[in-house]
Amino acid sequence: MREINSLGISAEMLGQIYKKSDLYEASSAFAEHMGHPMLSQRTFEEGLSVIVENSNVLATNSGTSALHLALRVLGIGQGDEVICPTFTFVAVANAIRYVNARPVFVGIEENSLNISVEHIKDVINNRLKRNKPLPKAIIAVHAFGIPFNVKEIVDLCNLYNIHLIEDAAGALGSRYEGKHVGNYGHIGIFSFNYNKIITTAGGGALISNTLNYVDKARALASQAKITGSNYVHFDLGYNYIMHPMAAELGSVMLKKFYEILNLKQDLYEFYRSELNGKGLEFFDDAHNYRSNKWLIPVTIAHTNIGRERFSEFTRMWYPLHAQKIFNEFDYFGNDRALDIFNKGFCLPNYSYISEDEVWDTISNIKNILADE
Ligand SMILES: Cc1ncc(COP(=O)(O)O)c(C=O)c1O
Numbered sequence: 001m002r003e004i005n006s007l008g009i010s011a012e013m014l015g016q017i018y019k020k021s022d023l024y025e026a027s028s029a030f031a032e033h034m035g036h037p038m039l040s041q042r043t044f045e046e047g048l049s050v051i052v053e054n055s056n057v058l059a060t061n062s063g064t065s066a067l068h069l070a071l072r073v074l075g076i077g078q079g080d081e082v083i084c085p086t087f088t089f090v091a092v093a094n095a096i097r098y099v100n101a102r103p104v105f106v107g108i109e110e111n112s113l114n115i116s117v118e119h120i121k122d123v124i125n126n127r128l129k130r131n132k133p134l135p136k137a138i139i140a141v142h143a144f145g146i147p148f149n150v151k152e153i154v155d156l157c158n159l160y161n162i163h164l165i166e167d168a169a170g171a172l173g174s175r176y177e178g179k180h181v182g183n184y185g186h187i188g189i190f191s192f193n194y195n196k197i198i199t200t201a202g203g204g205a206l207i208s209n210t211l212n213y214v215d216k217a218r219a220l221a222s223q224a225k226i227t228g229s230n231y232v233h234f235d236l237g238y239n240y241i242m243h244p245m246a247a248e249l250g251s252v253m254l255k256k257f258y259e260i261l262n263l264k265q266d267l268y269e270f271y272r273s274e275l276n277g278k279g280l281e282f283f284d285d286a287h288n289y290r291s292n293k294w295l296i297p298v299t300i301a302h303t304n305i306g307r308e309r310f311s312e313f314t315r316m317w318y319p320l321h322a323q324k325i326f327n328e329f330d331y332f333g334n335d336r337a338l339d340i341f342n343k344g345f346c347l348p349n350y351s352y353i354s355e356d357e358v359w360d361t362i363s364n365i366k367n368i369l370a371d372e
Contacts, residue, residue, distance in 0.1 A: 026248040040244035047254040053180045054207045056214040059242035063169040063191025063204035067095035069217040070187040074163045081135040085115040086319040087337040088141045105321035107333015114148035119332045137163040142171035145294035150176045173261045173292035197294040200250035267349045268293040279369035296347040313345035
């Protein structure tokens with residue numbers, strides 16, 4: 001019988017998603033595949049391809065390396081401009097710099113945490129007006145697993161012949177208009193680092209509807225060695241292939257993926273039912289997408305309660321355009337990303353959270369909000 005706890009969530013789920021036995025299972029598969037490390041990687045890629053609904057998958061050693069490969073495969077290089085959101089993880093802008101391209105930072109939508117279509121248009125119009133080359137690519141991020149405005153951005157990319165890289169680092173399991181995210185761009189990437197919805201203890205993936213892109217990425221990720229040659233290399237390559245032990249751990253985690261996804265959705269609904277509209281604002285799904293609820297970002301609605309009162313909670317990203325290391329690059333947007341940074345945080349929803357921790361969190365937050 002499925003035991004239900006006081007949160008209304010399957011009791012056996014909380015606190016024990018990642019078990020020691022998972023590690024044993026992964027390490028015995030690793031031992032079995034010893035001598036054939038590609039088998040570990042391919043098994044994970046095949047498992048992942050079912051979830052992301054794309055058979056062209058490359059498993060990498062991080063999401064950052066997948067981004068770097070995506071830019072290399074699409075031929076982005078010296079002096080090219082690449083649009084990306086200001087409100088995201090630094091790896092996005094770093095990858096752009098790795099290929100000596102220039103990030104153009106863009107603000108977020110008024111009612112979401114994702115890149116603003118209007119401000120992307122501002123960049124394009126600005127470059128057209130000044131007779132400057134258009135950006136070669138957009139890296140659009142499904143922030144916190146919440147799908148960005150895919151349709152309008154794909155249309156813009158098609159209209160102006162701009163490559164679209166879909167950063168779905170935290171969006172495994174998120175769907176937009178019935179399709180898994182990552183499939184709408186020229187290339188999509190995922191991350192499986194420690195804090196993601198499933199982890200390989202460090203890893204990532206790259207997918208594409210164009211098999212050629214994935215083949216090229218695979219070759220670059222394996223030191224660009226000419227197949228069958230004796231250490232002859234066709235290009236500047238990298239050591240970016242996922243470690244076989246990480247891949248084995250990934251294969252074990254994939255079997256639990258839908259369970260974890262359900263837990264995340266349940267936790268979201270539970271927190272929402274207790275806290276939404278009572279001083280916190282949640283980011284609900286729209287009719288045409290479903291977020292994986294990897295994280296639960298919220299903003300403080302009360303103007304007289306400062307972010308410092310919630311110092312124990314995980315902060316959201318400090319906007320990239322405001323960071324010293326990127327101050328030479330253009331920004332098209334307003335202050336909303338900074339505003340969100342100042343009044344937002346993420347609720348604890350890790351897969352091993354206990355029932356007591358959830359209740360404590362809710363009562364702490366209610367106490368703070370009662371001071372309004
Ligand atoms: C939006 C985004 N892109 C890329 C990455 C990089 O992934 P990784 O840490 O696996 O290199 C992250 C990591 O959290 C991320 O949040």
